[in-house]
Amino acid sequence: MGLAILLGTFGLGIIIGAPVAFAMGIAAAAAFFYEGFPALITFQRATAGVSVFSLLAIPFFVFAGEIMLHGGIAKRLVRLASALVGHLKGGLAMVNIFSSMLFGGISGSAVADISALGSLLVPVMKERGYRPDFAVNVTVTSSIAGIVIPPSHNMIIFAVAAGGGISVSKLFLAGVVPGILMCVSLAIAAWIISIRHNYPAEPFPGWRVVGQAAMDAIPGFFTAVIIVGGTLSGVFTVTESGAFGALYAVLLTLFYYRSLSLDGFTRAVVGTVRTTAMVMILIAFASSFAYLLALYQVPAKLSDLLLTISENPIIILLMINVILLILGMIMDMAALILICTPIFLPIAKNLGMDPTQFGIMMLINLGLGLCTPPVGTCLFVGCAVGKIKLEQALKSIWPFYLAILAALILVTYVPGISLWLPSLYE
């Protein structure tokens, strides 16, 4: 009965459109009350849920991304990408994908990626004769790379949701190859479409310009090197690395690039507060929710249910992926990481899957959910940036979905793709 109250209240909250975080909080309070616990446990756990040292990395990562966006680092990365890959067929699409790989790797946020790169590249692509839906679709789908290429705050959320037994350094390393794989798959899809539509290649600017662009962008790219390198080397904790990276980005854009205005700084701070609060209030109330799910043995029950359908790991992983894809279509990423990790991770572990590999699989899967209707934050932001209708984007997005699905299948069934790099580090 307690489980029915928990899931029923939460489900009702979701259906009527209540904020997910508060739907979880209300459901948890109701279940605690039913079980005879004082409802204030919900709020005690919520406070304890955000007072976690490793979670402090989230505001720092988000802040670093916001500073890059408002401080001109993103523009420099686009310039570098343009000089390097702009001369390929469908050059600006390649620039878009390559920029996502560079910028997303630092900001770790798909939405920040679209806002930053989309507003720079989509108008230029349209001007150069690319179809608006193609420009938007490339921007939207390539933004998912930022979720798996380190540093990514979603990896921290996953590590916390997994109960803290997963190394963030290992997750950082595990995301590199799948991130690159996704970008390569998308680049192939974009290249084929570019040939069909005869999209132009930009003239190669010469190695001198490439060198200049690289010299200009490298100090900005160093933000990611500090965060990832600091964490991997063990010199800093992930939180300290995030803070140091954010401070570096501020000092760089303020004194070296001289492109961070007071207005830009204020926007970055306020944007960080809004994003941090939105993500971490979910974590706060998810801690009570996940505690109750464990109390009612939901992961074990679901695992038994899946095993009655099939005992074949390939089929079960496929089912988990399908469930995550469906959930990803209707719910946002952070909330799903927090709700689904305690449920599906034990099942994956029972099948012999490494938790790190599962994490990367889950991030790609839920990332794809950000680009799918009816609830696709990235798709909506992309359409707004590109000034096109959702239907227009959806008509031609399927080759990119296929490219990401191909990467997802490979990451799911080939452990080496995500685990090879961490194994070298160990």
Added chain:
Amino acid sequence: MIDTFLEWLRRACLFAASAALVFLVISFGWLVFGRYVLNATPTWVEQSALLLICYIVFLGAAVGVREETHIGVTLFRDVMPSTIQKVLIIFIDFALAAFGAAMLTAGIMLMQFGWDTKLPMLNIPESFRTLAITSCGGLIFLFAGARGLSRLLRFKSYVPEILQEDV
């Protein structure tokens, strides 16, 4: 009048949370500098950060309630007839206000429990940590309650945002 006050309150919360974030970043810079350059780790940084993050999150969350920016799935509600949409939106406002009131009450109790326990390194009562969720509860009660009441009072003329494009 009330709306002006609530708007001022929203701005004050956003300013306080932003100031806390800037202090958080600077204090961590000082931590790294102290540890590696001065060879003297400022031990208060970690505890103050864990305190400040509560204020950033809970004040920011209250601002999110006022600005209606929290993640929610409105897909099912959006396909319902406009009257039902209005009823549900107002119901959510009041549910949030009730949850805020519960948060406020529980927060006050938690503050009372924690008054004699000191936060390590900072030597201030633990209640300062729970003050964040207490204030968040009070603010959500005000923001969501006032909005729900305002929408209820102008029920006939109120048009949900999703339908405003069609008007």
